[in-house]
Amino acid sequence: MILVLIGYMASGKSTFGRILAEKLHYEFIDLDDYIEKNEKSTISDIFKIKGEIHFRKLETQYLKELLESKKDLVLSLGGGTPCYSSNMNLILESNDVKSIYLKASIPTLMARLKNEKGKRPLVAHIETDDMLAEFIGKHLFERSPFYSMANVTITTDNKSLKAIMEELVLELF
Ligand SMILES: Nc1ncnc2c1ncn2[C@@H]1O[C@H](COP(=O)(O)OP(=O)(O)O)[C@@H](O)[C@H]1O
Ligand SMILES: O=C(O)C1=C[C@@H](OP(=O)(O)O)[C@@H](O)[C@H](O)C1
Numbered sequence: 597m598i599l600v601l602i603g604y605m606a607s608g609k610s611t612f613g614r615i616l617a618e619k620l621h622y623e624f625i626d627l628d629d630y631i632e633k634n635e636k637s638t639i640s641d642i643f644k645i646k647g648e649i650h651f652r653k654l655e656t657q658y659l660k661e662l663l664e665s666k667k668d669l670v671l672s673l674g675g676g677t678p679c680y681s682s683n684m685n686l687i688l689e690s691n692d693v694k695s696i697y698l699k700a701s702i703p704t705l706m707a708r709l710k711n712e713k714g715k716r717p718l719v720a721h722i723e724t725d726d727m728l729a730e731f732i733g734k735h736l737f738e739r740s741p742f743y744s745m746a747n748v749t750i751t752t753d754n755k756s757l758k759a760i761m762e763e764l765v766l767e768l769f
């Protein structure tokens with residue numbers, strides 16, 4: 597089985613994915629890391645040098661490659677992956693693939709993103725808290741319809757990684 601983690605930037609996909617894979621004895625791949633490794637470039641540089649559209653094409657290409665070639669995998673996507681091309685349909689229609697939406701509120705996402713803006717090109721330039729809150733709100737409005745198509749949704753606000761794990765294991769097995 598492939599478990600695909602989706603959700604907004606800073607919802608915990610990369611962090612939680614790694615420990616979920618450990619618990620299940622599955623391989624773990626973070627799609628952003630996989631793209632960086634294969635392209636020999638950072639996500640920030642890909643955005644800067646080749647542009648976001650090129651990044652979106654790479655996301656789709658590597659997502660397809662992984663869904664077709666792997667099993668017993670936890671795959672953490674980037675926040676935008678399910679929202680471009682027909683990536684979410686591909687995930688939903690693939691055999692033995694389950695999608696999990698890690699849902700988090702704007703205040704939770706704000707608090708985390710404020711500390712880690714540098715590595716995320718879409719928010720790196722946003723200066724004030726008000727502007728960041730407005731950006732996340734608008735972006736979530738556009739993206740939530742894709743995230744909500746996931747097989748399982750876990751609300752993660754104020755929950756430890758352990759609590760999220762317990763909830764997910766109950767939902768999945
Ligand atoms: N359940 C949680 N409780 C507290 N902090 C969390 C939780 N999940 C993730 N984080 C923290 O939030 C930040 C963003 O997490 P990350 O896994 O990089 O998110 P994503 O991959 O979805 O962008 C990291 O600093 C991580 O440690
Ligand atoms: O939401 C997005 O469009 C993006 C999210 C990032 O991943 P995280 O969700 O892991 O931060 C990364 O793929 C890129 O900066 C674009």
Ligand SMILES: [Mg+2]
Nearest residue numbers: 609610628673
């Ligand atoms: Mg991540």
